[in-house]
Amino acid sequence: MIHVSEFKDLAQLTIHKVGNPANDEPLLFSKAPLKLEDETIAQLLVTYFIQPFANSAEYFRFYHEADLQLNEIFQYCRRIFTDENEFQEQSVNIAKHLYKHSTHPKVKGGELYIAYFSKCQVDGEEVAAIGIFKSENRDTYLKVFLSDENYQVDYEDGININKLDKGCLIFNTEEENGYKVSIVDSISKQTEAVYWKDAFLQVQRREDSYHQTETAVNMCKQFIHNKLPTEYEMDRVDQVDLLNKSAVYFKEKEQFQLEDFAQEVLGHPDAIASFKEFRNEYQQTYQQEIPDEFEISAPAVKKQQKVFKSILKLDRNFHVYIHGNREMIERGYDEATNLNYYKLMFESES
Structure with missing residues (x-):
């Protein structure tokens, strides 16, 4: 089982912008990981990323019809787990791979977050984990503030931390079998969303209980x-x-x-x-x-x-x-x- 409280150590986080190439939208990279100096923001991000996985018991694994070693996301994650200094370079490779598979006309562009958790627990085992999260939908928020002794109302465009669109957690365990992987896809019933699980990640269900x-x-x-x-x-x-x-x-x-x-x-x-x-x-x-x-x-x-x-x-x-x-x-x-x-x-x- 996955519990939010056990994801306390967000060691690295980087953000890239992944558009839809079929709609002439760009792919933009951050040059370096984000520096999380505000603990409140860090905790909000962890909640945003991990809450949708709370108490999840269904796991997948990376696979490839010919050879597991040919699964690209598996290889990028393996390099990060082997050497954390590879994090930024491999995050760029992950973004490129997603961009390549985002050509369906209904696939929305959005921010891609790649996170590295140095310690977390899954089914009682303490391991490192990599998170791949994508936000595709933005919300409008009312902002109420005091100005010249009167309250004013404005609005802001932002991301609802209670609505993660797509997510994937890869746990550094069972590498030989394609790792233990958990997935969130809020629009998985729509045919265009197949690109996340089947094309981009290439995972299949684990033969577990x-x-x-x-x-x-x-x-x-x-x-x-x-x-x-x-x-x-x-x-x-x-x-x-x-x-x-x-x-x-x-x-x-x-x-x-x-x-x-x-x-x-x-x-x-x-x-x-x-x-x-x-x-x-x-x-x-x-x-x-x-x-x-x-x-x-x-x-x-x-x-x-x-x-x-x-x-x-x-x-x-x-x-x-x-x-x-x-x-x-x-x-x-x-x-x-x-x-x-x-x-x-x-x-x-x-």
Whole structure:
């Protein structure tokens, strides 16, 4: 986990301006790192850079299809970690690399901050870290001040320290595997933002408990939603019941065990066999391995809670949230109205 309070030593910081070459915007470099003499400004910058990563548990790693050593950002960071005196020169190389990949017409220019933290903690390990942050959007601020015994109002153009547009933290650990990398991208759902993670950084998810848990949750959801109904007569309530059981398993267990999950959630031998077959198909389709056993990541389960939404949608009239006993709800058909119905049984209401 990443905690803001553990990033206290901002040893170096430099700022470059990276425009969009497709829009004839320039690439401008600072000649030297910024001298941070004001502790308040330094702390505000650390908050601006690190707060978006707070309590993040999802990590990536640098990679290259041919050879990790060909990943440019990996090489620039490795040189800084090896010799801190390389910081300014390699920050310029990082800015050039970003400029080269900022050609999409919707990519905005902005300030690129390169920071070096000599000490921080990640998952309990104290290491150095490099931060690469980009601000693309500016805000207007009202400034209220006293002049000639009267308050006046003016405005200023600036950066909102609560809204980091893009960020990347590279921790000096697991170098042989492409380092441990954490990413923030506030507009990652937009296609033009792919340039940050895929083209500029070239990273992929690490095969850790977070990734394994997230993959297993998605696989289970697809099995319950898509596979089971094609093999068995199931109504939506039965699907919701299985989703609830899956949610309880991932929330209460510390370790995922394929056989244990299959018995507790599915139970029926035929359904278990179908589940194992689907797991193999899923791995081949998505090229993602789901081990028979792995440690369940609580942050990943929390992030994936929407997968387990137990909502029964009835036309446009009702949404029924089902959280517990499957036996307390029955489905039927009313011949007089030619409509389906559900009967809900309960002991008390509030």
